[in-house]
Amino acid sequence: MLGAVTASTDSTGDRIIAAATEEFARYGIAGARVERIARTARTSKERVYAYHRSKEQLYRFVAGRELAAMGDAVQLDPANLPGYAGRVHDHLAGHPQRHRLMMWGQLELPPGEAPPDDPFQASIRHKVQRIREAQQTGDLDPAWAPEDVMMFVSQIATSWSVPTGLSGDSSGRDAFLAARRAAIVMAVQRLFPAATGSHPPHDA
Amino acid sequence: MLGAVTASTDSTGDRIIAAATEEFARYGIAGARVERIARTARTSKERVYAYHRSKEQLYRFVAGRELAAMGDAVQLDPANLPGYAGRVHDHLAGHPQRHRLMMWGQLELPPGEAPPDDPFQASIRHKVQRIREAQQTGDLDPAWAPEDVMMFVSQIATSWSVPTGLSGDSSGRDAFLAARRAAIVMAVQRLFPAATGSHPPHDA
DNA sequence: AGCATACCCAACCGAACTGTTCGGTTTGGC
DNA sequence: GCCAAACCGAACAGTTCGGTTGGGTATGCT
Numbered sequence: 473m474l475g476a477v478t479a480s481t482d483s484t485g486d487r488i489i490a491a492a493t494e495e496f497a498r499y500g501i502a503g504a505r506v507e508r509i510a511r512t513a514r515t516s517k518e519r520v521y522a523y524h525r526s527k528e529q530l531y532r533f534v535a536g537r538e539l540a541a542m543g544d545a546v547q548l549d550p551a552n553l554p555g556y557a558g559r560v561h562d563h564l565a566g567h568p569q570r571h572r573l574m575m576w577g578q579l580e581l582p583p584g585e586a587p588p589d590d591p592f593q594a595s596i597r598h599k600v601q602r603i604r605e606a607q608q609t610g611d612l613d614p615a616w617a618p619e620d621v622m623m624f625v626s627q628i629a630t631s632w633s634v635p636t637g638l639s640g641d642s643s644g645r646d647a648f649l650a651a652r653r654a655a656i657v658m659a660v661q662r663l664f665p666a667a668t669g670s671h672p673p674h675d676a
Numbered sequence: 677m678l679g680a681v682t683a684s685t686d687s688t689g690d691r692i693i694a695a696a697t698e699e700f701a702r703y704g705i706a707g708a709r710v711e712r713i714a715r716t717a718r719t720s721k722e723r724v725y726a727y728h729r730s731k732e733q734l735y736r737f738v739a740g741r742e743l744a745a746m747g748d749a750v751q752l753d754p755a756n757l758p759g760y761a762g763r764v765h766d767h768l769a770g771h772p773q774r775h776r777l778m779m780w781g782q783l784e785l786p787p788g789e790a791p792p793d794d795p796f797q798a799s800i801r802h803k804v805q806r807i808r809e810a811q812q813t814g815d816l817d818p819a820w821a822p823e824d825v826m827m828f829v830s831q832i833a834t835s836w837s838v839p840t841g842l843s844g845d846s847s848g849r850d851a852f853l854a855a856r857r858a859a860i861v862m863a864v865q866r867l868f869p870a871a872t873g874s875h876p877p878h879d880a
Numbered sequence: 881a882g883c884a885t886a887c888c889c890a891a892c893c894g895a896a897c898t899g900t901t902c903g904g905t906t907t908g909g910c
Numbered sequence: 911g912c913c914a915a916a917c918c919g920a921a922c923a924g925t926t927c928g929g930t931t932g933g934g935t936a937t938g939c940t
Contacts, residue, residue: 484886484887500704500706500783500784502704502706502707503706503784505926505927505928506927506928506929507927507928515887515888516887516888516889516890517889517928517929517930518887518888518889518929518930518931519886519887519888521928521929521930522886522887526928526929527928527929572783575779575783576783578838579704579776579779579780579783580704580707583839583841593840593841596840596842600842616859617855617859619842619856620835620856620859620860620863623835623836624832624835624859624863627831627832627834627835628828628831628832630831631824631827631828631831632827634782635787636797636800637787637797638800638804638823651821652823652824655820655821655824655828656824659824659828659867662866662867663863663866663867688916688917709896709897709898710897710898710899711897711898719917719918720917720918720919720920721898721899721900722899722900722901722917722918722919723916723917723918725898725899725900726916726917730898730899731898731899
């Protein structure tokens with residue numbers, strides 16, 4: 473439950489991944505302690521390095537995993553961006569570690585890294601492309617630059633993914649997040665309304 | 677020019693602050709090296725600790741400074757949020773270190789810190805209050821929760837404050853950022869239109 | 881029985897870091 | 911010239927960490 477992408481089995485490799493996900497989300501790459509990861513995973517440092525080449529590579533692995541899991545959980549639907557934003561909010565706001573895990577990499581990894589196949593860059597480019605296509609088929613207002621659409625939706629959707637202290641106590645947190653979700657959906661709907669569904673699919 | 681809040685004089689204390697600002701923005705708190713700060717400031721570690729109690733306290737100092745400088749540079753005008761968002765974009769997108777400096781603190785400092793007078797929390801609360809008042813005077817649509825207004829404007833305004841590789845090469849970067857600025861202003865205008873200015877100021 | 885694989889544990893290496901100390905030098909006011 | 915403050919450079923103490931090594935156990939296959 474603590475690990476973001478809890479594997480189905482409970483092998484040593486899986487426990488290492490779960491423990492690393494937790495550790496990196498909390499302390500970042502530089503702040504993470506391999507010894508602590510090993511202890512949490514009920515194994516030894518030696519095993520961690522048997523499965524992963526280095527601490528940084530281990531981070532890349534779990535971060536990529538988290539990104540993929542998020543891609544599965546929240547499906548980008550360029551014809552219904554308000555719904556997409558709501559799903560993103562649900563996925564992240566209820567599990568702040570998921571957001572933190574990604575942010576650490578964005579700050580700690582100098583942009584001169586894995587340029588050809590970086591999963592994050594690829595994911596972004598893919599989303600922009602999907603939005604561009606939706607604009608061509610009339611599902612989305614073509615007046616906006618697709619990069620802006622993608623960025624604004626992401627930014628609004630993740631507005632409340634980092635606990636700020638504004639969120640109040642833990643008792644009313646669900647209600648709080650639900651209200652924030654409604655505002656997110658409304659804002660995105662106002663900027664990029666969902667397609668009504670009654671339009672010809674480009675060639676009809 | 678490199679330091680975000682370059683002091684007017686060039687005393688040792690000022691150079692330490694400038695160097696620390698640069699160092700923290702690039703490497704974060706844990707990643708910053710006091711020795712490197714001292715060298716950049718053309719002084720010694722001994723001097724750094726003569727002016728500041730610890731590395732973390734030094735970070736808090738420069739981060740607070742940066743926050744204050746930003747508060748001066750971009751004035752929140754609840755009656756004209758699109759203009760405010762544009763100013764925030766100008767202030768941050770052209771100087772990504774400014775944004776990075778703040779983000780590090782948000783990730784690295786556990787939320788159990790300086791709860792009573794944390795400048796960041798105070799700044800947020802203050803902005804929310806300003807927005808709430810504008811809603812009461814009719815400058816802003818009172819249908820939104822003020823927290824959402826503040827957060828959405830901030831998120832949209834900072835959309836392009838972190839270089840993503842989408843920004844293209846350095847040659848066309850100015851044009852790129854200018855286009856992004858226009859989109860930001862338009863988006864905020866659509867969500868929270870600027871007051872027309874021809875309304876009675878609450879008591880007329 | 882033989883063997884390979886997975887595993888544990890503890891020690892270890894080399895490097896790096898924070899924060900302090902200290903002897904000696906410069907600077908500027910009086 | 912005198913003195914105090916600011917400063918420098920280098921070393922130091924104490925700790926921590928990433929990553930490696932090596933000896934030993936458990937398991938399961940053939």
